[in-house]
Amino acid sequence: MQTASSTVRLSPASDIIDALQNSLTRSQAITPDLETTYPRFTNDPIIESKDRTVSAITERQQQLDAVLHEFLDLETVMDFKLHHQLVEKKDKITQSMNLPKELVSTHWRLPTEVLSQIFVHCLPETSHFSPAPKLAPVLLTRICRRWRDVAVAMPSLWCRLELEVDHSDWQQQAFCYDSWLKRSQGRPLSFAFKCYIGQSTKLRRLLQPYRNQISSLSIRSYCGVAIPEPLLINLPALQELAITIHSHDRITNIAHSISTSQLRFTLRSLKVIGSMLGLETLSSFNPIWTHLKNVEIATRHADAFIQLLHLCPDLSSLTIHAHFDQKQAVEPFTHSKLQSLRISFSSAPTNRLHDLFNALTLPNLRVLEAGFARAWPHEEFKALLTRSNCPLESLIFSTGVITTDKQRTEYIALIPSLEVVVNPKRYQCFNLL
Known part of the structure; x- marks a missing residue:
């Protein structure tokens, strides 16, 4: 145990200065460019290989060892400021090594199955894709060689164009x-x-x-x-x-x-947009209607609507834009397979929707969406539900349909499991014209 009178061996001032200078000289010689980052993803088809990345990690490790060695050389001339600078250099080198380590452990080792699922979620939220270099799936082939190999081998990415x-x-x-x-x-x-x-x-x-x-x-x-x-x-x-x-x-x-x-x-599915179809045009499509499951058309006549149901016995889903601008005698009709009906009316004050509801019986209807019906035929719709005794699950009132809380409560009373949605901003499939 040292006392106040104990002697301490100190190096001469000139030796301390020389040691500091030599240490600083060595430090500058081995100090890496810590602002230089490892290769990141670029738009080039192929980036540097995994081996080069691992080599870079080895170089950083050597630099870290050199800095640690400086601590031993400076034990007798330790300066607080210099110590602080060395700690900062060590932390920067360690931090710069984290990125390539993570890249090696995740990017290069990520299972192909997981990477494939990620690629699917990268696709644009559109029905069809254009071959744009900055959008998936083309973009996925420009990141690195492995990503390219995985993306090119996934046919599901290239089936919509x-x-x-x-x-x-x-x-x-x-x-x-x-x-x-x-x-x-x-x-x-x-x-x-x-x-x-x-x-x-x-x-x-x-x-x-x-x-x-x-x-x-x-x-x-x-x-x-x-x-x-x-x-x-x-x-x-x-x-x-x-x-x-x-x-x-x-x-x-x-x-x-x-x-x-x-x-x-x-x-099995036919959509005709931009033209109103009448009875004559509908007939010209025969016998296509017989096998159709999904149809989307526009028409001016309620009798053409009923005729379409006659022509499509297997129809499951129907989206129609109707412009019933005149009163017509509509014959009653039952369609046993129709499950989804989305119907939008023109902005005419008299849309004759009540005539259509009085004629229809839809025992298998599960989804009904209506839009642009200014005068909603409440009583006629209740009669349709009662007459059809259908398992209706979802009733959606979109743009232009005004109903009251009391009316919606009455629909739920008829079908307790029914979900009624009021969304005046919704514009689902009502762009046929």
Whole structure:
């Protein structure tokens, strides 16, 4: 035990200064550029390999060892400020090593199954995807080699495509689309594209190798351009078809072409947007209606609505925009399989909705949504529920429908398990015109 009179051996001042200078010189020589970070994800197709990352970690470890060695060299000349600086350097080096360690332990070791699930959740919330470099799934192939391998091997990422045929280099576009479609690996395909003048031939040639895979097709016709009917009738696997067209004559021609093709046996869902369909146009689609499960159309006539139910005995879901602008005698009709009915009316003061409710009996109805019905026929709707004795689960009042608390309570009294939703901002599928 040392006392106040004990002697302590101290190095001469010149030796201390020399030791400090030598230590600082060595410290500067080995101090790494701690602001330099490890490689992060970039837009380049391939980043530095795992081996280079591990090599960088080894280099950092050597630097850390050198700093720790400085502590031993300076035991006799320890300065508080210098000690503080060394501690900071050590902490920075340790912190800089954390990122690559995490990258090695998670990014490189993440199971393919987990990575695949993450990729699915990265997809845009749209029905079809465009090959944009900054959006999934293309973006996923530009992160690193492993991500690219996993994404390219997932056919579910490449089964929905939005085609845009513009006036740029078509060969480059076609190569891009073809590369995308090859990654689907024979899975069912869903397409959405727009028809412009002089482009239908290009589309047919592009899609020809994949026609047996196409199960869903959405076509928009602009500026009076005819929809390529040969493309429609030469799709043996097509089950869903959506057409946006504003020409009544062309709708009739398309209906005739489809009704005489193989599509009358395969088609299960039909959506016609932009044109009002009457009894004559509905008849021109025969015999397609027989096998349809889902339909979305617009019509001006209540009798056409009832006729559609007659033509579609297997119909499960119907979305219709109605513009009943005149009083018509509607014959009573029972449809035993219809489960979902979404109906939107025009803004006309008299929408004749009560005539329709008086005629219908829907014993299997589970979901009903109504929009733009200014004069809601409360008593007629109650009679429909009573007459149908249906297992209605969800009743949705959307834009333009005004009901009272008392009326909604009466509906729940008829069907206690019924959920009534009032959402004036909802605009579900009511954009047919």
